[in-house]
Amino acid sequence: MIQEIFPGIFADNKKIYTKDSSGAYRLWNPITSKLSAALHKRLKQTFLKANDVVLYLGASTGTTVSHISDIVGEQGFVFAVEISPTVCRELVFLAEERQNIAPILADANQPQTYADKIKDVDWLYQDIAQKNQVEIFLKNLRFVKKNSHAFLIIKARSIDATKEPKQIFNDVREQLQQDTEIVQEINLEPYKKDHVMFVCKKN
Amino acid sequence: MQFRQLREQTIIETKQKIKQSVGEDTLIIQAATTLETLTTVTNTLIEKLRMWCELYNPEFSHETKDNKTFVDAIANTKTTQKKETMGGKLEEKDITAIQNFAKTIQQISATQQEILKYAETKLKNNCKNILEILETTLTAKLLILAGSLKNLAMMPASTIQLLGAQKALFKHLKEGAKTPKYGILATHPLVEKASAKNKGKTARILASKIAIAAKVYYFKGSFIFDQLKKEIKQKIP
Numbered sequence: 001m002i003q004e005i006f007p008g009i010f011a012d013n014k015k016i017y018t019k020d021s022s023g024a025y026r027l028w029n030p031i032t033s034k035l036s037a038a039l040h041k042r043l044k045q046t047f048l049k050a051n052d053v054v055l056y057l058g059a060s061t062g063t064t065v066s067h068i069s070d071i072v073g074e075q076g077f078v079f080a081v082e083i084s085p086t087v088c089r090e091l092v093f094l095a096e097e098r099q100n101i102a103p104i105l106a107d108a109n110q111p112q113t114y115a116d117k118i119k120d121v122d123w124l125y126q127d128i129a130q131k132n133q134v135e136i137f138l139k140n141l142r143f144v145k146k147n148s149h150a151f152l153i154i155k156a157r158s159i160d161a162t163k164e165p166k167q168i169f170n171d172v173r174e175q176l177q178q179d180t181e182i183v184q185e186i187n188l189e190p191y192k193k194d195h196v197m198f199v200c201k202k203n
Numbered sequence: 204m205q206f207r208q209l210r211e212q213t214i215i216e217t218k219q220k221i222k223q224s225v226g227e228d229t230l231i232i233q234a235a236t237t238l239e240t241l242t243t244v245t246n247t248l249i250e251k252l253r254m255w256c257e258l259y260n261p262e263f264s265h266e267t268k269d270n271k272t273f274v275d276a277i278a279n280t281k282t283t284q285k286k287e288t289m290g291g292k293l294e295e296k297d298i299t300a301i302q303n304f305a306k307t308i309q310q311i312s313a314t315q316q317e318i319l320k321y322a323e324t325k326l327k328n329n330c331k332n333i334l335e336i337l338e339t340t341l342t343a344k345l346l347i348l349a350g351s352l353k354n355l356a357m358m359p360a361s362t363i364q365l366l367g368a369q370k371a372l373f374k375h376l377k378e379g380a381k382t383p384k385y386g387i388l389a390t391h392p393l394v395e396k397a398s399a400k401n402k403g404k405t406a407r408i409l410a411s412k413i414a415i416a417a418k419v420y421y422f423k424g425s426f427i428f429d430q431l432k433k434e435i436k437q438k439i440p
Contacts, residue, residue, distance in 0.1 A: 077206045085224035088217065088221055089221055092217055095210070095214055096214065099207075099210070100206070100210075102206065102213040102214070103213060103214060104217060105216075105217045105221060117213060161376070162376045162377045
């Protein structure tokens with residue numbers, strides 16, 4: 001029995017789906033997508049609904065992007081930023097298929113390079129494995145409307161492979177609390193090792 | 204829809220950027236990674252061929268240690284069984300199957316040689332400074348690890364020295380194991396020849412000269428390998 005658990009997101013017993021434009025359910029794999037993993041780990045709220053404008057940093061080949069594009073629907077829009085030309089090719093093909101994705105080949109560490117294209121973002125999602133991932137997140141927070149929500153996935157190994165992940169997450173939490181209010185924090189075990197998703201609300 | 208024009212524009216722009224990202228670098232690295240894969244693949248295939256062939260003629264496989272002569276012999280001529288062979292009785296079509304497989308391996312090896320030549324000329328045109336210090340395969344491996352010529356030029360010598368030793372490096376940082384002395388450079392003839400005590404030193408000298416070579420070529424485009432080679436000779440203990 002499939003039920004709608006959040007706007008645009010459906011679930012039966014143990015699996016999560018989104019609905020594409022033809023109305024068919026598409027399975028959302030928690031192993032290939034960290035947002036799906038968070039949903040499996042009892043994310044309280046997605047804060048994402050139809051017609052939203054989304055900024056997605058670290059889009060890669062666009063697996064998660066395609067599901068978010070399903071959720072926001074034809075009236076919504078997704079800006080997908082990716083730095084590597086190799087995986088961006090796949091993303092361009094996806095954007096050509098779907099009317100609500102704009103692929104941007106740029107470095108998320110330098111938001112000024114794509115600032116002219118982006119405005120009024122309702123929802124920010126960042127999944128970048130870089131040493132300064134928190135800094136990148138705070139830089140890009142300026143695109144987001146006030147009181148909107150932003151999702152940040154922290155990969156502890158990228159920040160410092162030698163420190164305890166718990167210690168790193170504590171540091172990140174402190175850094176985030178200066179500019180945002182943390183709504184929820186989810187450890188993505190067993191789907192991803194040493195990953196934590198922070199759900200933030202912009203002050 | 205408000206974003207329609209913007210979307211079309213970004214798609215065109217991104218396509219253009221992806222198009223421009225293809226350069227000599229990417230071609231070299233693609234050739235180098237293909238070479239690496241081909242080497243491992245041919246080794247596995249030859250192993251398979253030997254196992255197959257040993258059903259029929261184990262003595263011949265035992266006598267011919269060299270892989271190339273072994274594959275050529277199987278592909279070109281029908282090997283005959285010895286009188287007191289351990290091999291089983293095979294039909295004509297079984298032997299032809301083995302022979303065809305050997306021919307495929309021959310073709311793959313030929314392609315490998317072609318790609319090696321292609322990579323060599325590419326490297327000569329693009330990073331002669333490094334190529335003169337290391338040889339082709341090592342240069343290619345170093346480039347794969349670095350990612351691109353630009354990355355290699357930006358790297359400090361200490362990073363180049365440890366390229367390919369990431370696992371040992373993190374073990375050192377995390378668990379306090381001994382510091383690694385060399386990564387991929389361990390396969391360089393000079394490092395291989397050096398005594399155990401001097402291996403680290405040699406790797407360090409090589410790495411520092413490679414760093415200079417990469418930087419000079421990338422930012423200036425001039426060749427200084429003669430001087431660098433001389434310096435390496437002088438400094439190596």
